[in-house]
Amino acid sequence: MSISRLVMYQSTKLVKIVILCSLALGSTLYTSTQTQAQSLAANVKKEEASSTSSSTRLTGGPILNREDAIARAKLLLPLIPEGAEVDNVTKGIANYKSWNIGFVTPETDDNGRRLHSVNIELRESDGKLMEFQASKWSGITDTKEWDFSTPSKIDIETAATIAKNFAENQPWKLDAQWVINPARESEYSTRTNDKSQYKFRFNRLVNGIRTGPYGFNEFSIFVDRTSGEVTSYQVNWHALDFADPKGIISKETAQSIILDNSLPFLFRLDEEKEFPLLYSINDRVLDAKTGKFPKNYNNEPVSTIPTGFKPKLKQEQAKRLLLSMYDVELQYFPTGNNKAELFYHLIVKPSVPLFYTGSAPFLDSNTGKWLNLAGDTVADPVPANNGWVYDLVASPKRIKYAAAVVLDGQLIPLKAEPIIEKNEVLIPFRELLKAMQANVTWNSGKKLVTATTVTKKVQLTIGSKTAYINGKSAKLTVPARMINKSTVVPARFLAEALGATVTWNAESKLLLINTKKQEPPTKDELKQLRLKAQLNWEALLK
Numbered sequence: 001m002s003i004s005r006l007v008m009y010q011s012t013k014l015v016k017i018v019i020l021c022s023l024a025l026g027s028t029l030y031t032s033t034q035t036q037a038q039s040l041a042a043n044v045k046k047e048e049a050s051s052t053s054s055s056t057r058l059t060g061g062p063i064l065n066r067e068d069a070i071a072r073a074k075l076l077l078p079l080i081p082e083g084a085e086v087d088n089v090t091k092g093i094a095n096y097k098s099w100n101i102g103f104v105t106p107e108t109d110d111n112g113r114r115l116h117s118v119n120i121e122l123r124e125s126d127g128k129l130m131e132f133q134a135s136k137w138s139g140i141t142d143t144k145e146w147d148f149s150t151p152s153k154i155d156i157e158t159a160a161t162i163a164k165n166f167a168e169n170q171p172w173k174l175d176a177q178w179v180i181n182p183a184r185e186s187e188y189s190t191r192t193n194d195k196s197q198y199k200f201r202f203n204r205l206v207n208g209i210r211t212g213p214y215g216f217n218e219f220s221i222f223v224d225r226t227s228g229e230v231t232s233y234q235v236n237w238h239a240l241d242f243a244d245p246k247g248i249i250s251k252e253t254a255q256s257i258i259l260d261n262s263l264p265f266l267f268r269l270d271e272e273k274e275f276p277l278l279y280s281i282n283d284r285v286l287d288a289k290t291g292k293f294p295k296n297y298n299n300e301p302v303s304t305i306p307t308g309f310k311p312k313l314k315q316e317q318a319k320r321l322l323l324s325m326y327d328v329e330l331q332y333f334p335t336g337n338n339k340a341e342l343f344y345h346l347i348v349k350p351s352v353p354l355f356y357t358g359s360a361p362f363l364d365s366n367t368g369k370w371l372n373l374a375g376d377t378v379a380d381p382v383p384a385n386n387g388w389v390y391d392l393v394a395s396p397k398r399i400k401y402a403a404a405v406v407l408d409g410q411l412i413p414l415k416a417e418p419i420i421e422k423n424e425v426l427i428p429f430r431e432l433l434k435a436m437q438a439n440v441t442w443n444s445g446k447k448l449v450t451a452t453t454v455t456k457k458v459q460l461t462i463g464s465k466t467a468y469i470n471g472k473s474a475k476l477t478v479p480a481r482m483i484n485k486s487t488v489v490p491a492r493f494l495a496e497a498l499g500a501t502v503t504w505n506a507e508s509k510l511l512l513i514n515t516k517k518q519e520p521p522t523k524d525e526l527k528q529l530r531l532k533a534q535l536n537w538e539a540l541l542k
Contacts, residue, residue, distance in 0.1 A: 186358025
């Protein structure tokens with residue numbers, strides 16, 4: 001005769017050992033059975049010590065049946081509210097075989113909805129905790145409006161601290177660190193929320209990286225604006241296999257890939273009405289390891305553009321403006337098979353005004369004005385020429401102009417692209433001399449340029465390598481020339497002849513002219529100068 005099965009579990013420190021045996025063959029087998037039972041009881045005590053050391057992994061082998069699943073779930077006492085009863089037990093087979101055990105407390109609201117519920121998912125093969133979902137509601141069925149013209153007794157910063165402390169001090173002992181979600185919810189998605197409550201959304205932080213969308217590993221907490229009390233919460237925790245961030249591409253590389261591979265598309269808000277064609281841009285999700293755009297996360301835009309339509313706002317300009325509404329953030333995305341991989345994702349900046357549905361503004365392709373989903377004009381949602389997009393545009397590796405001229409810290413907006421010849425920068429003479437406040441005359445017969453100030457007189461003749469400064473001759477490396485009906489002169493020689501100091505910044509391709517003593521430009525000032533020079537160069541191409 002043999003023991004058919006032993007089922008072991010603990011509930012509030014009570015150990016139950018069920019031994020099914022037959023004593024038909026006499027005392028010898030009975031003694032043997034007693035010995036086995038004592039051995040198994042010792043194993044139960046070992047399992048008790050092991051299970052209390054970790055609430056996210058239960059040892060003990062496969063879950064055998066419904067009763068065993070409930071017993072294993074009850075081992076996770078901190079996860080289950082006091083007085084809760086089993087509400088439902090189901091088996092799941094999505095990515096792995098599992099048991100889902102739901103618990104509820106007796107309290108209900110006026111509509112009969114249970115106020116406190118917990119769902120625990122255990123993997124069938126080993127009893128490991130895979131998912132934990134819990135919610136507790138205030139019991140208030142009437143959503144309250146709030147007079148936002150009067151200040152709340154509890155300000156939002158204080159309420160955020162209250163919510164964070166609440167999240168960090170739960171008895172669940174889950175493997176989780178929570179960080180506030182900076183993304184805003186749309187008015188539409190929060191339309192039924194009690195407006196007398198602040199709502200804070202937290203995401204799990206793993207390897208210093210926030211978990212992304214789709215509600216995985218999210219904790220929502222409601223704080224009363226008057227009392228500062230936490231009135232409701234909802235948490236979703238998932239045991240995922242999080243990818244190692246080692247070896248991923250840098251954020252700057254990701255931004256560069258997104259900038260180079262994003263195209264705005266044109267559409268009308270209403271095809272039946274004479275709405276202008278608007279630029280928009282799709283969300284971009286970039287694999288942080290491969291640097292590619294997965295098709296399941298990225299939709300290719302489809303533009304319907306009338307034949308012969310040429311928008312005044314160029315596509316490249318529109319792309320930069322639209323992308324400037326977003327930050328690029330590294331996030332964990334759930335990818336199936338209980339894994340979470342790393343992706344770079346566009347997140348709308350807090351300063352960008354969102355429409356009721358949550359959509360960001362669009363760009364009128366002719367006027368460049370920002371419009372919302374209703375077709376109404378909205379304020380410029382992004383600071384002009386600022387942010388990561390323009391940092392990239394102005395990076396030394398990406399600038400495309402040959403040279404630009406800066407006078408006393410200000411870029412001279414040239415009407416023709418400078419020419420580099422024998423390390424000399426040739427530019428149209430009038431723009432430089434006008435900026436230096438010199439008087440200019442042009443003798444078309446002699447092809448002679450004359451620039452005069454209070455103390456200087458400089459003369460250059462087209463095609464001649466000899467110039468004159470206050471009547472004295474000076475040799476030129478490159479003579480003044482006529483190109484496309486415009487007279488260009490060597491900028492360094494002309495500026496120095498008029499008494500200025502000149503330096504060449506090779507990295508930024510900037511000729512820096514100073515008529516007074518001043519400190520060299522800072523890194524940030526050089527970046528802004530490069531950006532202006534790049535935009536000026538692009539304008540010359542139109």
